[in-house]
Amino acid sequence: MSTEVEIKSFIVRNFAPDVPPDQLEPDLNLLDSGVVDSLGLLRLIAWVGERFDIAVEEADISPDNFRSVDAIAAFVADARRNSEVAR
Amino acid sequence: MRWNDDQQALHDAITELGDLLSENRAERDAAAVFPRANWDRVRATGLLGLPFPDRWGGLDQDLLTTMYVLEGLGHSCRDSGLSFSVSTHMVSVGVPLLRFGSAALKERYLPKVCDGSAIGAHAITEPDNGSDIMGMRTTAVRDGDEYVLTGGKTFVSNAPVADLFVVYARTGKAGSPNAITAFLVERDTPGLSVGTPIGKMGLRTSPFSEVSLDGCRVPATNRIGGEGAGFLVLDHVMKWEILCSFIINVGEMQHRLERCVEYATTREQFGQPIGSYQSVSNRIVDMKIAVETSRKWLYDTADKLQRGENVTTDIAIAKLTASEGNVSSALAAVQIFGGYGYTTEYGIEQGLRDAVGGTIYSGTSDVQRQRIARMLGI
Incomplete structure (x- = not known):
């Protein structure tokens, strides 16, 4: 399963159960549209950190990283790249 | 937890002050007076700079050590209001600055936070929005190199004696988790006014009050973290x-x-x-x-x-x-x-x-x- 599909699946399952995953637009602003509220954002951050093994120090720096499926996927890819470089 | 000699020494330095900080506790509690002289005694121990790097005058201790010393303060000091003001001061301004502030903001303000010469407060709660932070009505509108803050806060601990405020205001769509932004605002900034202390049930030596923001212009460089990261x-x-x-x-x-x-x-x-x-x-x-x-x-x-x-x-x-x-x-x-x-x-x-x-x-x-x-x- 690709990162994007996995992220979509989590969001639909937890925040938009009535939306089929393939109908969730990857650039939809999850925060401004009300799909993910403040407590939902904390849950999303916790899940991304745990699922993709990203340290909280990186993960909680800006909500912009979590505004859409595309943004989250890009954030995960960046974090993984940085982690590779650090090694 | 096991603590080493250095941690124990920091802990003991504050607990030795306990009796002095507790003197006339009942009278101060009844009068709801902030104990300025005892604040200065706490300042002299260096406690206020515990978790901050030494380049800004802090003691460069980790969170656990900071907590151990604060536990000692709680055990020895019977003036819980003073202890609460100490904690509020440390976390309201210094903690967000250290983590999210620009280099210039850190250089300018962290030394004052560490030595306690400027008392810190954070203005979050509003009269109509306590737990519902996302519903806050105070706005910050960008105007060139400044933001214009308008609205009102209440129950702002330390406000009557504070010199520095971290104000949280709405910069985006109401309810969105990326609609809040944090700003560092100095007390004498035109448009910021502090109300009289509000009477309360406990922690009476730690004063709190309303804070009004009436077209209060804050340099954009005083933003803590990105816009919407509040x-x-x-x-x-x-x-x-x-x-x-x-x-x-x-x-x-x-x-x-x-x-x-x-x-x-x-x-x-x-x-x-x-x-x-x-x-x-x-x-x-x-x-x-x-x-x-x-x-x-x-x-x-x-x-x-x-x-x-x-x-x-x-x-x-x-x-x-x-x-x-x-x-x-x-x-x-x-x-x-x-x-x-x-x-x-x-x-x-x-x-x-x-x-x-x-x-x-x-x-x-x-x-x-x-x-x-x-x-x-x-």
Whole structure:
């Protein structure tokens, strides 16, 4: 399963159960549209950190990283790249 | 927890001040006066700079050590309002600056935070929005190199004596988690005005008041973190606030427990020490369980936070455990001391009044339960 599909699946399952995953637009602003509220954002951050093994120090720096499926996927890819470089 | 000699020395430096900081506690509590002279005594110990790097005058200690020293303050100082103001000062301005502030902001303000020459406060709660942070109405509108802040805050701890405020304001769509932004605002900024102290039930030597923002122009360079990052700045600050202010409560609970044990073994009724009655000893056992459980949750959560783990659920459990444990411990102490516990002279009733606030500030007990439920996917 690709990162994007996995992220979509989590969001639909937890925040938009009535939306089929393939109908969730990857650039939809999850925060401004009300799909993910403040407590939902904390849950999303916790899940991304745990699922993709990203340290909280990186993960909680800006909500912009979590505004859409595309943004989250890009954030995960960046974090993984940085982690590779650090090694 | 095991502490090394350096940590113990820091802890002892503040506990040795306890008697001095506690003098005339009842009178100050009755008058609801901020103890400026004692604030200066705390400043002289360096405690206010504990978790901040030495390049800005801090003591460069980690979170766990900071908490250990604050627990010592709670154990030795009977002026809970002063202890609360100390914690509020440390976390409200210094913690967000250190983590999210620009290099220039850190250079300018952290030295004043570390030495306590500028007292810090954070302005979050609004008259119509307490727990509902996302509903805040105070706005910040960008105008060139400045933001214009308009709105009103209330229950701002330290405000009547504060020099620096971290103000949270809305910069985006209402309700969106990326609609809040944090700003550092100096007290004498035109448009910012501080109300008179609001009377309250406990923590009376830690003054709080309203703060009004009427077209208050703040340089964009005073923004803490990115535009819209305020909710996560606040979430970070709240973790520190809960860990630092409730470990002080743990120190207070430990001191209260020791007083109750001493009283229960020396006070006699019907020819026996009252501790020989299970109704009394059971209360004391529950106090012991409350303080140990609170201590474990707070230090374990801090340890996880320091290791970079997500503590969103843990922090809510730790806050609930410590704040509600403190109230039940304080109420038990009043019962154990009986009539004396009800008098202001013994300070036991003050402990109860001070404890109640802990179930409200930093997110009410109801909100903490809501957080835990959401993290469980409910």
